[in-house]
Amino acid sequence: FFLAAPVVPVPVLATDRVTHVGDPVVMVIAQDRYIAEDAAGLIVVEYDEEDPVVTLSDARTGALVHPDTDSNVAAATGNEYPDEELEATLASAAHLVTIEFDHQRISQSPMETRAVVAAPQGAGELTVYLSCQGPQLCARWFAQALHMPQTSIRVIAKDVGGSFGLKGQPWREEVAVVLAAVILKRPLKWIEDRLENLTSANQAREQEIKLRAAFDADGKLIASHADYGLNNGAYPQGADSNIAVMMFLWGAHKLPVFDFHARGWFTNTVGLAAYRGPWAIESLAREVLLDRAARQIGIDPLEIRHRNLIRRSDQPCTSQMGLELEDISPAECLDVLTEHVDIAAFRAEQLEARKQGRYLGLGFATYIEPTAGS
Numbered sequence: 001f002f003l004a005a006p007v008v009p010v011p012v013l014a015t016d017r018v019t020h021v022g023d024p025v026v027m028v029i030a031q032d033r034y035i036a037e038d039a040a041g042l043i044v045v046e047y048d049e050e051d052p053v054v055t056l057s058d059a060r061t062g063a064l065v066h067p068d069t070d071s072n073v074a075a076a077t078g079n080e081y082p083d084e085e086l087e088a089t090l091a092s093a094a095h096l097v098t099i100e101f102d103h104q105r106i107s108q109s110p111m112e113t114r115a116v117v118a119a120p121q122g123a124g125e126l127t128v129y130l131s132c133q134g135p136q137l138c139a140r141w142f143a144q145a146l147h148m149p150q151t152s153i154r155v156i157a158k159d160v161g162g163s164f165g166l167k168g169q170p171w172r173e174e175v176a177v178v179l180a181a182v183i184l185k186r187p188l189k190w191i192e193d194r195l196e197n198l199t200s201a202n203q204a205r206e207q208e209i210k211l212r213a214a215f216d217a218d219g220k221l222i223a224s225h226a227d228y229g230l231n232n233g234a235y236p237q238g239a240d241s242n243i244a245v246m247m248f249l250w251g252a253h254k255l256p257v258f259d260f261h262a263r264g265w266f267t268n269t270v271g272l273a274a275y276r277g278p279w280a281i282e283s284l285a286r287e288v289l290l291d292r293a294a295r296q297i298g299i300d301p302l303e304i305r306h307r308n309l310i311r312r313s314d315q316p317c318t319s320q321m322g323l324e325l326e327d328i329s330p331a332e333c334l335d336v337l338t339e340h341v342d343i344a345a346f347r348a349e350q351l352e353a354r355k356q357g358r359y360l361g362l363g364f365a366t367y368i369e370p371t372a373g374s
Contacts, residue, residue, distance in 0.1 A: 007239040008066045012176050019234035020268050022200030052268040056229045059265035074232040074239040075264040089223040093214030097293040101285050105206035108166040113192035116174040118181035127154045132167045165274030202273030206231035211285045219297045221255045221308050228262040236272035240264045244279035247321045251368045252330035253308045258320035287365050330366045
């Protein structure tokens with residue numbers, strides 16, 4: 001899965017055009033870092049400016065980020081055209097709640113920036129010290145890219161802290177170092193500084209979602225629709241429309257009808273990489289929507305969750321996204337929570353604090369995610 005071919009060709013160094021700020025253009029190799037820094041300072045690149053496609057809105061209407069593609073859609077899932085029956089259900093429901101969220105772009109900023117040492121070992125073997133989270137995966141990646149037997153490449157990851165996606169695979173700068181080491185037949189190293197990391201390392205998030213949910217007069221879910229967009233940048237580590245958002249959006253809830261349209265968009269920005277739970281916007285959207293639905297219907301926000309969460313007695317069952325549920329307990333977990341937290345006492349404290357100009361909040365989130373594969 002992680003070694004799938006990219007949806008657009010990814011040059012190690014830019015050729016006749018650059019696609020984003022930080023797009024690597026020239027590689028400088030020197031005996032000492034200060035010499036390399038001085039040499040890099042002597043390089044002048046001439047650019048012919050184009051109108052950049054930066055935001056998701058730009059991607060829909062702007063020029064093609066990659067001229068050889070048909071559109072700026074990097075990946076898409078779901079149904080592009082609305083389902084008339086679903087739309088009728090939403091329109092005629094006793095209660096319809098709509099919420100829209102935008103999540104800003106983030107830089108990953110791991111404590112250890114990216115680093116690589118590539119050392120050819122005799123004829124046809126290679127040792128790579130890499131600041132990565134998956135040395136076996138990266139060894140397979142290099143073996144495929146260099147058309148070498150996997151047993152000829154050894155990837156060593158020393159003490160590497162969390163990076164949550166950025167260091168899941170080698171990227172353009174690391175690959176350039178490895179290729180140059182193979183060509184020159186000598187060890188090479190590159191260590192990213194913090195400015196380089198913030199400028200050109202893969203970034204994450206920048207999502208938007210419009211979520212609609214219909215409830216009957218008793219506050220039970222009857223239908224929902226989600227429209228989702230994700231900024232993939234110019235060269236994502238994997239073109240993505242975040243199907244996980246849709247898989248887990250209502251995964252813990254009883255929902256008869258659900259449909260969605262999700263798209264990942266190319267833009268003239270640094271490429272997308274995973275970061276922590278890269279799809280977690282669905283929990284934010286869902287829980288805020290449920291709170292607003294409770295206020296609209298006139299019931300307690302805890303009660304609306306009790307009425308819609310899946311219980312053990314409902315299983316086995318299959319979610320609208322095809323997840324087979326056999327042993328989950330979201331409703332029971334919420335029951336246990338309310339047994340251990342005196343919500344009535346907190347509400348009284350909350351009311352008293354508000355009189356003093358202090359605002360205390362209480363939020364709930366119930367979700368399911370896979371934690372292991374078999």
